Amino acid sequence: MMSGLLPRRAWLAGGAAMAALPAVARAQAAWPAQPIRLVVPFAPGGTTDLVARLLTQGLTARLGQPVIIENRPGAGATVGSAQVAAAAPDGLTLLMSNVASQGVAPSLYRNLRYDAVRDFTHIALVVENPVVFVANPRFVPRSLTEVVRFAQEAPRGLDIASSGSGSTNHLLIVQFGQATGARVNHVPYRGAGPAMTDVIAEVVPMMSDSLPSAAGHLRSGSVRGVAMASAARHPAFPEIATFREQGIDAVSNSWFGISAPAGLPAPIVERLSREIGLVLADPAVRARFAEIGATVGALSPAGYADFVAAEVEKWRPVVLASGAQVD
Incomplete structure:
Protein backbone atom coordinates (compact mmCIF):
# COMPACT_ATOMS: atom_id res chain seq x y z
CA MET A 1 0.00 0.00 0.00
CA MET A 2 2.71 2.44 1.07
CA SER A 3 4.74 1.87 -2.07
CA GLY A 4 1.71 2.89 -4.12
CA LEU A 5 0.96 5.97 -2.04
CA LEU A 6 4.41 7.53 -1.96
CA PRO A 7 4.67 8.32 -5.69
CA ARG A 8 1.18 9.79 -5.60
CA ARG A 9 2.08 11.99 -2.62
CA ALA A 10 5.28 13.08 -4.32
CA TRP A 11 3.32 13.89 -7.48
CA LEU A 12 0.77 15.90 -5.48
CA ALA A 13 3.53 17.78 -3.67
CA GLY A 14 5.21 18.58 -6.97
CA GLY A 15 1.94 19.82 -8.43
CA ALA A 16 1.33 22.00 -5.39
CA ALA A 17 4.83 23.46 -5.66
CA MET A 18 4.30 24.25 -9.33
CA ALA A 19 0.96 25.88 -8.56
CA ALA A 20 2.64 27.99 -5.89
CA LEU A 21 5.10 29.45 -8.38
CA PRO A 22 4.33 33.02 -9.41
CA ALA A 23 2.47 33.29 -12.70
CA VAL A 24 5.42 35.23 -14.17
CA ALA A 25 7.82 32.39 -13.38
CA ARG A 26 5.52 29.82 -14.97
CA ALA A 27 5.18 32.03 -18.06
CA GLN A 28 8.96 32.35 -18.35
CA ALA A 29 9.36 28.58 -18.18
CA ALA A 30 6.91 28.13 -21.06
CA TRP A 31 8.16 31.07 -23.14
CA PRO A 32 7.34 31.54 -25.94
CA ALA A 33 3.84 30.09 -25.74
CA GLN A 34 2.42 32.39 -28.41
CA PRO A 35 3.61 34.38 -31.46
CA ILE A 36 6.20 37.13 -30.97
CA ARG A 37 5.78 40.60 -32.46
CA LEU A 38 8.94 42.22 -33.89
CA VAL A 39 8.38 45.94 -34.41
CA VAL A 40 10.33 47.37 -37.36
CA PRO A 41 10.18 51.18 -36.96
CA PHE A 42 10.49 51.87 -40.70
CA ALA A 43 8.34 51.20 -43.75
CA PRO A 44 8.78 47.91 -45.66
CA GLY A 45 11.56 47.71 -48.21
CA GLY A 46 14.44 49.31 -46.31
CA THR A 47 17.49 47.81 -44.62
CA THR A 48 15.83 47.48 -41.19
CA ASP A 49 12.96 45.56 -42.74
CA LEU A 50 15.28 43.41 -44.85
CA VAL A 51 17.51 42.49 -41.89
CA ALA A 52 14.44 41.68 -39.79
CA ARG A 53 13.03 39.34 -42.44
CA LEU A 54 16.32 37.47 -42.86
CA LEU A 55 16.63 37.06 -39.08
CA THR A 56 13.04 36.04 -38.33
CA GLN A 57 13.08 33.14 -40.79
CA GLY A 58 15.63 31.32 -38.64
CA LEU A 59 14.35 32.64 -35.32
CA THR A 60 10.82 31.37 -35.99
CA ALA A 61 12.16 27.87 -36.59
CA ARG A 62 14.34 27.90 -33.47
CA LEU A 63 11.72 29.32 -31.08
CA GLY A 64 8.85 27.19 -32.34
CA GLN A 65 6.54 30.22 -32.58
CA PRO A 66 6.02 32.70 -35.44
CA VAL A 67 8.03 35.90 -35.14
CA ILE A 68 5.73 38.37 -36.89
CA ILE A 69 7.12 41.62 -38.31
CA GLU A 70 5.03 44.72 -37.66
CA ASN A 71 6.14 47.84 -39.56
CA ARG A 72 5.58 50.99 -37.47
CA PRO A 73 7.27 53.86 -39.34
CA GLY A 74 7.38 57.49 -38.34
CA ALA A 75 9.55 60.27 -36.88
CA GLY A 76 12.91 58.73 -37.71
CA ALA A 77 12.08 55.32 -36.19
CA THR A 78 11.02 56.83 -32.85
CA VAL A 79 7.27 56.09 -33.15
CA GLY A 80 7.67 52.31 -33.22
CA SER A 81 10.51 52.44 -30.70
CA ALA A 82 8.38 54.37 -28.21
CA GLN A 83 5.60 51.78 -28.56
CA VAL A 84 8.01 48.97 -27.67
CA ALA A 85 9.44 50.92 -24.73
CA ALA A 86 5.90 51.16 -23.32
CA ALA A 87 5.03 47.48 -23.91
CA ALA A 88 5.00 44.72 -21.28
CA PRO A 89 8.41 43.07 -20.72
CA ASP A 90 7.11 39.58 -21.45
CA GLY A 91 9.27 38.67 -24.45
CA LEU A 92 6.33 38.88 -26.84
CA THR A 93 7.17 42.38 -28.14
CA LEU A 94 10.62 43.04 -29.59
CA LEU A 95 12.18 45.95 -31.45
CA MET A 96 14.49 46.02 -34.44
CA SER A 97 16.63 48.64 -32.74
CA ASN A 98 18.93 50.72 -34.92
CA VAL A 99 21.30 53.65 -35.04
CA ALA A 100 18.51 56.14 -35.82
CA SER A 101 16.20 55.23 -32.93
CA GLN A 102 18.84 54.42 -30.32
CA GLY A 103 22.00 56.30 -31.33
CA VAL A 104 20.94 59.54 -33.04
CA ALA A 105 17.41 60.23 -31.74
CA PRO A 106 18.44 61.10 -28.14
CA SER A 107 20.34 64.14 -29.44
CA LEU A 108 18.08 65.00 -32.37
CA TYR A 109 14.61 64.98 -30.77
CA ARG A 110 13.89 67.53 -28.06
CA ASN A 111 10.87 65.64 -26.71
CA LEU A 112 11.84 62.01 -27.21
CA ARG A 113 9.38 59.73 -25.39
CA TYR A 114 11.94 57.17 -24.24
CA ASP A 115 15.47 56.81 -22.93
CA ALA A 116 17.43 54.85 -25.55
CA VAL A 117 19.43 52.99 -22.90
CA ARG A 118 17.32 52.72 -19.72
CA ASP A 119 13.91 52.04 -21.31
CA PHE A 120 15.05 48.94 -23.20
CA THR A 121 16.61 45.54 -22.65
CA HIS A 122 19.22 45.37 -25.40
CA ILE A 123 19.73 41.77 -26.47
CA ALA A 124 21.86 41.39 -29.60
CA LEU A 125 23.62 43.35 -32.32
CA VAL A 126 22.62 41.74 -35.62
CA VAL A 127 24.53 43.53 -38.40
CA GLU A 128 26.48 46.66 -39.32
CA ASN A 129 26.91 48.16 -42.78
CA PRO A 130 28.11 51.34 -44.54
CA VAL A 131 25.98 54.12 -45.98
CA VAL A 132 26.07 54.75 -49.73
CA PHE A 133 25.05 57.63 -51.98
CA VAL A 134 23.08 56.35 -54.99
CA ALA A 135 21.55 58.20 -57.93
CA ASN A 136 19.08 57.62 -60.72
CA PRO A 137 21.10 56.33 -63.72
CA ARG A 138 19.94 59.32 -65.80
CA PHE A 139 21.27 61.85 -63.26
CA VAL A 140 24.19 63.45 -65.11
CA PRO A 141 26.82 63.93 -62.32
CA ARG A 142 28.91 60.80 -61.85
CA SER A 143 31.35 61.74 -59.06
CA LEU A 144 31.00 63.72 -55.83
CA THR A 145 32.93 66.58 -57.45
CA GLU A 146 30.33 66.73 -60.22
CA VAL A 147 27.51 66.44 -57.69
CA VAL A 148 28.89 69.44 -55.79
CA ARG A 149 29.14 71.47 -58.99
CA PHE A 150 25.55 70.58 -59.91
CA ALA A 151 24.27 71.53 -56.44
CA GLN A 152 26.03 74.89 -56.59
CA GLU A 153 24.75 75.72 -60.06
CA ALA A 154 21.15 74.51 -59.69
CA PRO A 155 18.76 77.36 -58.79
CA ARG A 156 17.47 75.63 -55.65
CA GLY A 157 20.32 73.28 -54.97
CA LEU A 158 20.15 69.47 -54.97
CA ASP A 159 17.50 67.26 -53.35
CA ILE A 160 18.85 64.12 -51.65
CA ALA A 161 16.42 61.64 -50.10
CA SER A 162 16.86 59.48 -47.02
CA SER A 163 14.89 56.94 -44.99
CA GLY A 164 14.00 59.66 -42.47
CA SER A 165 15.22 62.41 -40.18
CA GLY A 166 17.73 61.25 -37.61
CA SER A 167 19.18 58.36 -39.58
CA THR A 168 22.88 58.13 -40.35
CA ASN A 169 21.76 58.47 -43.96
CA HIS A 170 20.35 61.91 -43.09
CA LEU A 171 23.42 62.98 -41.14
CA LEU A 172 25.72 61.97 -43.99
CA ILE A 173 23.80 64.36 -46.24
CA VAL A 174 24.33 67.12 -43.65
CA GLN A 175 28.05 66.30 -43.35
CA PHE A 176 28.39 66.27 -47.15
CA GLY A 177 26.86 69.73 -47.42
CA GLN A 178 29.01 71.11 -44.60
CA ALA A 179 32.25 69.65 -46.00
CA THR A 180 31.72 70.86 -49.57
CA GLY A 181 29.55 73.95 -49.28
CA ALA A 182 27.11 72.31 -51.69
CA ARG A 183 23.49 73.44 -51.45
CA VAL A 184 21.78 70.19 -50.56
CA ASN A 185 18.18 69.76 -49.46
CA HIS A 186 17.39 66.76 -47.26
CA VAL A 187 14.15 65.03 -48.33
CA PRO A 188 13.04 62.69 -45.50
CA TYR A 189 10.79 59.68 -46.17
CA ARG A 190 9.10 57.19 -43.83
CA GLY A 191 11.55 54.48 -44.85
CA ALA A 192 14.16 53.56 -47.44
CA GLY A 193 11.66 51.67 -49.61
CA PRO A 194 9.46 54.68 -50.49
CA ALA A 195 12.55 56.87 -50.94
CA MET A 196 14.18 54.39 -53.32
CA THR A 197 10.93 54.15 -55.33
CA ASP A 198 11.05 57.91 -55.89
CA VAL A 199 14.74 57.88 -56.87
CA ILE A 200 14.05 55.20 -59.48
CA ALA A 201 11.05 57.22 -60.71
CA GLU A 202 13.21 60.39 -60.89
CA VAL A 203 11.09 62.24 -58.33
CA VAL A 204 14.37 62.91 -56.49
CA PRO A 205 17.73 62.41 -58.23
CA MET A 206 19.80 61.01 -55.34
CA MET A 207 19.52 59.14 -52.07
CA SER A 208 21.65 58.40 -49.04
CA ASP A 209 20.90 54.78 -48.08
CA SER A 210 22.16 51.85 -46.03
CA LEU A 211 23.98 49.45 -48.33
CA PRO A 212 21.78 46.33 -47.78
CA SER A 213 18.59 48.03 -48.98
CA ALA A 214 20.39 49.58 -51.94
CA ALA A 215 22.32 46.42 -52.92
CA GLY A 216 19.66 44.79 -55.10
CA HIS A 217 18.95 48.03 -56.94
CA LEU A 218 22.65 48.62 -57.52
CA ARG A 219 23.04 45.13 -58.97
CA SER A 220 19.99 45.50 -61.21
CA GLY A 221 21.14 48.89 -62.50
CA SER A 222 17.98 50.71 -61.37
CA VAL A 223 20.27 53.05 -59.42
CA ARG A 224 23.97 53.90 -59.72
CA GLY A 225 26.50 54.10 -56.89
CA VAL A 226 28.10 57.53 -56.43
CA ALA A 227 30.13 57.10 -53.22
CA MET A 228 30.50 54.60 -50.38
CA ALA A 229 30.93 55.95 -46.84
CA SER A 230 33.23 53.13 -45.73
CA ALA A 231 36.90 53.32 -44.73
CA ALA A 232 37.87 51.29 -47.82
CA ARG A 233 36.06 50.06 -50.92
CA ALA A 266 16.98 37.17 -17.56
CA PRO A 267 15.96 33.65 -18.73
CA ILE A 268 14.19 35.14 -21.77
CA VAL A 269 17.13 37.46 -22.49
CA GLU A 270 19.51 34.51 -22.37
CA ARG A 271 17.30 32.35 -24.59
CA LEU A 272 16.88 35.09 -27.19
CA SER A 273 20.59 35.91 -27.19
CA ARG A 274 21.49 32.25 -27.67
CA GLU A 275 18.97 31.61 -30.45
CA ILE A 276 19.85 34.80 -32.34
CA GLY A 277 23.52 33.87 -32.11
CA LEU A 278 22.79 30.44 -33.59
CA VAL A 279 20.76 31.95 -36.44
CA LEU A 280 23.58 34.39 -37.24
CA ALA A 281 26.16 31.56 -37.13
CA ASP A 282 24.38 29.73 -39.96
CA PRO A 283 26.71 29.88 -43.01
CA ALA A 284 23.76 30.46 -45.35
CA VAL A 285 22.55 33.43 -43.29
CA ARG A 286 26.06 34.90 -43.08
CA ALA A 287 26.50 34.49 -46.83
CA ARG A 288 23.21 36.25 -47.52
CA PHE A 289 24.16 39.17 -45.29
CA ALA A 290 27.59 39.40 -46.93
CA GLU A 291 25.94 39.45 -50.34
CA ILE A 292 23.99 42.59 -49.44
CA GLY A 293 26.98 44.28 -47.80
CA ALA A 294 26.20 43.67 -44.12
CA THR A 295 28.65 42.41 -41.48
CA VAL A 296 27.20 40.10 -38.82
CA GLY A 297 27.52 41.39 -35.25
CA ALA A 298 28.73 39.42 -32.25
CA LEU A 299 27.89 40.98 -28.87
CA SER A 300 26.45 39.63 -25.62
CA PRO A 301 23.39 41.41 -24.17
CA ALA A 302 25.68 43.36 -21.83
CA GLY A 303 28.00 44.15 -24.73
CA TYR A 304 25.13 45.37 -26.88
CA ALA A 305 23.81 47.57 -24.04
CA ASP A 306 27.28 49.13 -23.69
CA PHE A 307 27.45 49.55 -27.46
CA VAL A 308 24.14 51.45 -27.56
CA ALA A 309 25.22 53.72 -24.69
CA ALA A 310 28.47 54.48 -26.52
CA GLU A 311 26.57 55.25 -29.75
CA VAL A 312 24.41 57.83 -27.93
CA GLU A 313 27.59 59.64 -26.87
CA LYS A 314 29.26 59.21 -30.26
CA TRP A 315 26.43 60.84 -32.20
CA ARG A 316 25.76 63.72 -29.78
CA PRO A 317 28.53 66.03 -31.12
CA VAL A 318 27.70 65.09 -34.73
CA VAL A 319 24.05 66.09 -34.28
CA LEU A 320 24.99 69.28 -32.44
CA ALA A 321 27.46 70.23 -35.17
CA SER A 322 24.83 69.61 -37.83
CA GLY A 323 22.39 72.02 -36.18
CA ALA A 324 19.57 69.54 -36.81
CA GLN A 325 16.81 69.48 -34.18
CA VAL A 326 13.30 68.00 -34.26
CA ASP A 327 10.49 68.79 -31.80
Whole structure:
Protein backbone atom coordinates (compact mmCIF):
# COMPACT_ATOMS: atom_id res chain seq x y z
CA MET A 1 0.00 0.00 0.00
CA MET A 2 2.71 2.44 1.07
CA SER A 3 4.74 1.87 -2.07
CA GLY A 4 1.71 2.89 -4.12
CA LEU A 5 0.96 5.97 -2.04
CA LEU A 6 4.41 7.53 -1.96
CA PRO A 7 4.67 8.32 -5.69
CA ARG A 8 1.18 9.79 -5.60
CA ARG A 9 2.08 11.99 -2.62
CA ALA A 10 5.28 13.08 -4.32
CA TRP A 11 3.32 13.89 -7.48
CA LEU A 12 0.77 15.90 -5.48
CA ALA A 13 3.53 17.78 -3.67
CA GLY A 14 5.21 18.58 -6.97
CA GLY A 15 1.94 19.82 -8.43
CA ALA A 16 1.33 22.00 -5.39
CA ALA A 17 4.83 23.46 -5.66
CA MET A 18 4.30 24.25 -9.33
CA ALA A 19 0.96 25.88 -8.56
CA ALA A 20 2.64 27.99 -5.89
CA LEU A 21 5.10 29.45 -8.38
CA PRO A 22 4.33 33.02 -9.41
CA ALA A 23 2.47 33.29 -12.70
CA VAL A 24 5.42 35.23 -14.17
CA ALA A 25 7.82 32.39 -13.38
CA ARG A 26 5.52 29.82 -14.97
CA ALA A 27 5.18 32.03 -18.06
CA GLN A 28 8.96 32.35 -18.35
CA ALA A 29 9.36 28.58 -18.18
CA ALA A 30 6.91 28.13 -21.06
CA TRP A 31 8.16 31.07 -23.14
CA PRO A 32 7.34 31.54 -25.94
CA ALA A 33 3.84 30.09 -25.74
CA GLN A 34 2.42 32.39 -28.41
CA PRO A 35 3.61 34.38 -31.46
CA ILE A 36 6.20 37.13 -30.97
CA ARG A 37 5.78 40.60 -32.46
CA LEU A 38 8.94 42.22 -33.89
CA VAL A 39 8.38 45.94 -34.41
CA VAL A 40 10.33 47.37 -37.36
CA PRO A 41 10.18 51.18 -36.96
CA PHE A 42 10.49 51.87 -40.70
CA ALA A 43 8.34 51.20 -43.75
CA PRO A 44 8.78 47.91 -45.66
CA GLY A 45 11.56 47.71 -48.21
CA GLY A 46 14.44 49.31 -46.31
CA THR A 47 17.49 47.81 -44.62
CA THR A 48 15.83 47.48 -41.19
CA ASP A 49 12.96 45.56 -42.74
CA LEU A 50 15.28 43.41 -44.85
CA VAL A 51 17.51 42.49 -41.89
CA ALA A 52 14.44 41.68 -39.79
CA ARG A 53 13.03 39.34 -42.44
CA LEU A 54 16.32 37.47 -42.86
CA LEU A 55 16.63 37.06 -39.08
CA THR A 56 13.04 36.04 -38.33
CA GLN A 57 13.08 33.14 -40.79
CA GLY A 58 15.63 31.32 -38.64
CA LEU A 59 14.35 32.64 -35.32
CA THR A 60 10.82 31.37 -35.99
CA ALA A 61 12.16 27.87 -36.59
CA ARG A 62 14.34 27.90 -33.47
CA LEU A 63 11.72 29.32 -31.08
CA GLY A 64 8.85 27.19 -32.34
CA GLN A 65 6.54 30.22 -32.58
CA PRO A 66 6.02 32.70 -35.44
CA VAL A 67 8.03 35.90 -35.14
CA ILE A 68 5.73 38.37 -36.89
CA ILE A 69 7.12 41.62 -38.31
CA GLU A 70 5.03 44.72 -37.66
CA ASN A 71 6.14 47.84 -39.56
CA ARG A 72 5.58 50.99 -37.47
CA PRO A 73 7.27 53.86 -39.34
CA GLY A 74 7.38 57.49 -38.34
CA ALA A 75 9.55 60.27 -36.88
CA GLY A 76 12.91 58.73 -37.71
CA ALA A 77 12.08 55.32 -36.19
CA THR A 78 11.02 56.83 -32.85
CA VAL A 79 7.27 56.09 -33.15
CA GLY A 80 7.67 52.31 -33.22
CA SER A 81 10.51 52.44 -30.70
CA ALA A 82 8.38 54.37 -28.21
CA GLN A 83 5.60 51.78 -28.56
CA VAL A 84 8.01 48.97 -27.67
CA ALA A 85 9.44 50.92 -24.73
CA ALA A 86 5.90 51.16 -23.32
CA ALA A 87 5.03 47.48 -23.91
CA ALA A 88 5.00 44.72 -21.28
CA PRO A 89 8.41 43.07 -20.72
CA ASP A 90 7.11 39.58 -21.45
CA GLY A 91 9.27 38.67 -24.45
CA LEU A 92 6.33 38.88 -26.84
CA THR A 93 7.17 42.38 -28.14
CA LEU A 94 10.62 43.04 -29.59
CA LEU A 95 12.18 45.95 -31.45
CA MET A 96 14.49 46.02 -34.44
CA SER A 97 16.63 48.64 -32.74
CA ASN A 98 18.93 50.72 -34.92
CA VAL A 99 21.30 53.65 -35.04
CA ALA A 100 18.51 56.14 -35.82
CA SER A 101 16.20 55.23 -32.93
CA GLN A 102 18.84 54.42 -30.32
CA GLY A 103 22.00 56.30 -31.33
CA VAL A 104 20.94 59.54 -33.04
CA ALA A 105 17.41 60.23 -31.74
CA PRO A 106 18.44 61.10 -28.14
CA SER A 107 20.34 64.14 -29.44
CA LEU A 108 18.08 65.00 -32.37
CA TYR A 109 14.61 64.98 -30.77
CA ARG A 110 13.89 67.53 -28.06
CA ASN A 111 10.87 65.64 -26.71
CA LEU A 112 11.84 62.01 -27.21
CA ARG A 113 9.38 59.73 -25.39
CA TYR A 114 11.94 57.17 -24.24
CA ASP A 115 15.47 56.81 -22.93
CA ALA A 116 17.43 54.85 -25.55
CA VAL A 117 19.43 52.99 -22.90
CA ARG A 118 17.32 52.72 -19.72
CA ASP A 119 13.91 52.04 -21.31
CA PHE A 120 15.05 48.94 -23.20
CA THR A 121 16.61 45.54 -22.65
CA HIS A 122 19.22 45.37 -25.40
CA ILE A 123 19.73 41.77 -26.47
CA ALA A 124 21.86 41.39 -29.60
CA LEU A 125 23.62 43.35 -32.32
CA VAL A 126 22.62 41.74 -35.62
CA VAL A 127 24.53 43.53 -38.40
CA GLU A 128 26.48 46.66 -39.32
CA ASN A 129 26.91 48.16 -42.78
CA PRO A 130 28.11 51.34 -44.54
CA VAL A 131 25.98 54.12 -45.98
CA VAL A 132 26.07 54.75 -49.73
CA PHE A 133 25.05 57.63 -51.98
CA VAL A 134 23.08 56.35 -54.99
CA ALA A 135 21.55 58.20 -57.93
CA ASN A 136 19.08 57.62 -60.72
CA PRO A 137 21.10 56.33 -63.72
CA ARG A 138 19.94 59.32 -65.80
CA PHE A 139 21.27 61.85 -63.26
CA VAL A 140 24.19 63.45 -65.11
CA PRO A 141 26.82 63.93 -62.32
CA ARG A 142 28.91 60.80 -61.85
CA SER A 143 31.35 61.74 -59.06
CA LEU A 144 31.00 63.72 -55.83
CA THR A 145 32.93 66.58 -57.45
CA GLU A 146 30.33 66.73 -60.22
CA VAL A 147 27.51 66.44 -57.69
CA VAL A 148 28.89 69.44 -55.79
CA ARG A 149 29.14 71.47 -58.99
CA PHE A 150 25.55 70.58 -59.91
CA ALA A 151 24.27 71.53 -56.44
CA GLN A 152 26.03 74.89 -56.59
CA GLU A 153 24.75 75.72 -60.06
CA ALA A 154 21.15 74.51 -59.69
CA PRO A 155 18.76 77.36 -58.79
CA ARG A 156 17.47 75.63 -55.65
CA GLY A 157 20.32 73.28 -54.97
CA LEU A 158 20.15 69.47 -54.97
CA ASP A 159 17.50 67.26 -53.35
CA ILE A 160 18.85 64.12 -51.65
CA ALA A 161 16.42 61.64 -50.10
CA SER A 162 16.86 59.48 -47.02
CA SER A 163 14.89 56.94 -44.99
CA GLY A 164 14.00 59.66 -42.47
CA SER A 165 15.22 62.41 -40.18
CA GLY A 166 17.73 61.25 -37.61
CA SER A 167 19.18 58.36 -39.58
CA THR A 168 22.88 58.13 -40.35
CA ASN A 169 21.76 58.47 -43.96
CA HIS A 170 20.35 61.91 -43.09
CA LEU A 171 23.42 62.98 -41.14
CA LEU A 172 25.72 61.97 -43.99
CA ILE A 173 23.80 64.36 -46.24
CA VAL A 174 24.33 67.12 -43.65
CA GLN A 175 28.05 66.30 -43.35
CA PHE A 176 28.39 66.27 -47.15
CA GLY A 177 26.86 69.73 -47.42
CA GLN A 178 29.01 71.11 -44.60
CA ALA A 179 32.25 69.65 -46.00
CA THR A 180 31.72 70.86 -49.57
CA GLY A 181 29.55 73.95 -49.28
CA ALA A 182 27.11 72.31 -51.69
CA ARG A 183 23.49 73.44 -51.45
CA VAL A 184 21.78 70.19 -50.56
CA ASN A 185 18.18 69.76 -49.46
CA HIS A 186 17.39 66.76 -47.26
CA VAL A 187 14.15 65.03 -48.33
CA PRO A 188 13.04 62.69 -45.50
CA TYR A 189 10.79 59.68 -46.17
CA ARG A 190 9.10 57.19 -43.83
CA GLY A 191 11.55 54.48 -44.85
CA ALA A 192 14.16 53.56 -47.44
CA GLY A 193 11.66 51.67 -49.61
CA PRO A 194 9.46 54.68 -50.49
CA ALA A 195 12.55 56.87 -50.94
CA MET A 196 14.18 54.39 -53.32
CA THR A 197 10.93 54.15 -55.33
CA ASP A 198 11.05 57.91 -55.89
CA VAL A 199 14.74 57.88 -56.87
CA ILE A 200 14.05 55.20 -59.48
CA ALA A 201 11.05 57.22 -60.71
CA GLU A 202 13.21 60.39 -60.89
CA VAL A 203 11.09 62.24 -58.33
CA VAL A 204 14.37 62.91 -56.49
CA PRO A 205 17.73 62.41 -58.23
CA MET A 206 19.80 61.01 -55.34
CA MET A 207 19.52 59.14 -52.07
CA SER A 208 21.65 58.40 -49.04
CA ASP A 209 20.90 54.78 -48.08
CA SER A 210 22.16 51.85 -46.03
CA LEU A 211 23.98 49.45 -48.33
CA PRO A 212 21.78 46.33 -47.78
CA SER A 213 18.59 48.03 -48.98
CA ALA A 214 20.39 49.58 -51.94
CA ALA A 215 22.32 46.42 -52.92
CA GLY A 216 19.66 44.79 -55.10
CA HIS A 217 18.95 48.03 -56.94
CA LEU A 218 22.65 48.62 -57.52
CA ARG A 219 23.04 45.13 -58.97
CA SER A 220 19.99 45.50 -61.21
CA GLY A 221 21.14 48.89 -62.50
CA SER A 222 17.98 50.71 -61.37
CA VAL A 223 20.27 53.05 -59.42
CA ARG A 224 23.97 53.90 -59.72
CA GLY A 225 26.50 54.10 -56.89
CA VAL A 226 28.10 57.53 -56.43
CA ALA A 227 30.13 57.10 -53.22
CA MET A 228 30.50 54.60 -50.38
CA ALA A 229 30.93 55.95 -46.84
CA SER A 230 33.23 53.13 -45.73
CA ALA A 231 36.90 53.32 -44.73
CA ALA A 232 37.87 51.29 -47.82
CA ARG A 233 36.06 50.06 -50.92
CA HIS A 234 33.44 47.49 -50.01
CA PRO A 235 34.22 43.94 -51.21
CA ALA A 236 30.62 43.45 -52.38
CA PHE A 237 30.77 46.62 -54.55
CA PRO A 238 34.43 47.37 -55.29
CA GLU A 239 33.50 49.56 -58.26
CA ILE A 240 32.04 52.28 -55.98
CA ALA A 241 34.69 54.76 -54.82
CA THR A 242 34.66 55.87 -51.19
CA PHE A 243 34.01 59.40 -49.97
CA ARG A 244 37.64 59.60 -48.86
CA GLU A 245 38.89 58.63 -52.30
CA GLN A 246 36.83 61.49 -53.67
CA GLY A 247 38.30 64.03 -51.28
CA ILE A 248 35.68 64.05 -48.48
CA ASP A 249 36.66 62.62 -45.10
CA ALA A 250 33.39 60.90 -44.24
CA VAL A 251 32.82 57.39 -42.87
CA SER A 252 29.28 56.45 -41.83
CA ASN A 253 27.80 53.13 -40.75
CA SER A 254 24.35 51.90 -39.82
CA TRP A 255 23.65 49.10 -37.36
CA PHE A 256 20.64 46.99 -36.42
CA GLY A 257 19.89 44.83 -33.41
CA ILE A 258 17.20 43.25 -31.26
CA SER A 259 15.89 44.97 -28.13
CA ALA A 260 12.88 44.60 -25.83
CA PRO A 261 11.16 46.69 -23.15
CA ALA A 262 13.20 47.29 -19.99
CA GLY A 263 12.85 44.62 -17.34
CA LEU A 264 12.78 41.59 -19.63
CA PRO A 265 13.45 38.55 -17.37
CA ALA A 266 16.98 37.17 -17.56
CA PRO A 267 15.96 33.65 -18.73
CA ILE A 268 14.19 35.14 -21.77
CA VAL A 269 17.13 37.46 -22.49
CA GLU A 270 19.51 34.51 -22.37
CA ARG A 271 17.30 32.35 -24.59
CA LEU A 272 16.88 35.09 -27.19
CA SER A 273 20.59 35.91 -27.19
CA ARG A 274 21.49 32.25 -27.67
CA GLU A 275 18.97 31.61 -30.45
CA ILE A 276 19.85 34.80 -32.34
CA GLY A 277 23.52 33.87 -32.11
CA LEU A 278 22.79 30.44 -33.59
CA VAL A 279 20.76 31.95 -36.44
CA LEU A 280 23.58 34.39 -37.24
CA ALA A 281 26.16 31.56 -37.13
CA ASP A 282 24.38 29.73 -39.96
CA PRO A 283 26.71 29.88 -43.01
CA ALA A 284 23.76 30.46 -45.35
CA VAL A 285 22.55 33.43 -43.29
CA ARG A 286 26.06 34.90 -43.08
CA ALA A 287 26.50 34.49 -46.83
CA ARG A 288 23.21 36.25 -47.52
CA PHE A 289 24.16 39.17 -45.29
CA ALA A 290 27.59 39.40 -46.93
CA GLU A 291 25.94 39.45 -50.34
CA ILE A 292 23.99 42.59 -49.44
CA GLY A 293 26.98 44.28 -47.80
CA ALA A 294 26.20 43.67 -44.12
CA THR A 295 28.65 42.41 -41.48
CA VAL A 296 27.20 40.10 -38.82
CA GLY A 297 27.52 41.39 -35.25
CA ALA A 298 28.73 39.42 -32.25
CA LEU A 299 27.89 40.98 -28.87
CA SER A 300 26.45 39.63 -25.62
CA PRO A 301 23.39 41.41 -24.17
CA ALA A 302 25.68 43.36 -21.83
CA GLY A 303 28.00 44.15 -24.73
CA TYR A 304 25.13 45.37 -26.88
CA ALA A 305 23.81 47.57 -24.04
CA ASP A 306 27.28 49.13 -23.69
CA PHE A 307 27.45 49.55 -27.46
CA VAL A 308 24.14 51.45 -27.56
CA ALA A 309 25.22 53.72 -24.69
CA ALA A 310 28.47 54.48 -26.52
CA GLU A 311 26.57 55.25 -29.75
CA VAL A 312 24.41 57.83 -27.93
CA GLU A 313 27.59 59.64 -26.87
CA LYS A 314 29.26 59.21 -30.26
CA TRP A 315 26.43 60.84 -32.20
CA ARG A 316 25.76 63.72 -29.78
CA PRO A 317 28.53 66.03 -31.12
CA VAL A 318 27.70 65.09 -34.73
CA VAL A 319 24.05 66.09 -34.28
CA LEU A 320 24.99 69.28 -32.44
CA ALA A 321 27.46 70.23 -35.17
CA SER A 322 24.83 69.61 -37.83
CA GLY A 323 22.39 72.02 -36.18
CA ALA A 324 19.57 69.54 -36.81
CA GLN A 325 16.81 69.48 -34.18
CA VAL A 326 13.30 68.00 -34.26
CA ASP A 327 10.49 68.79 -31.80
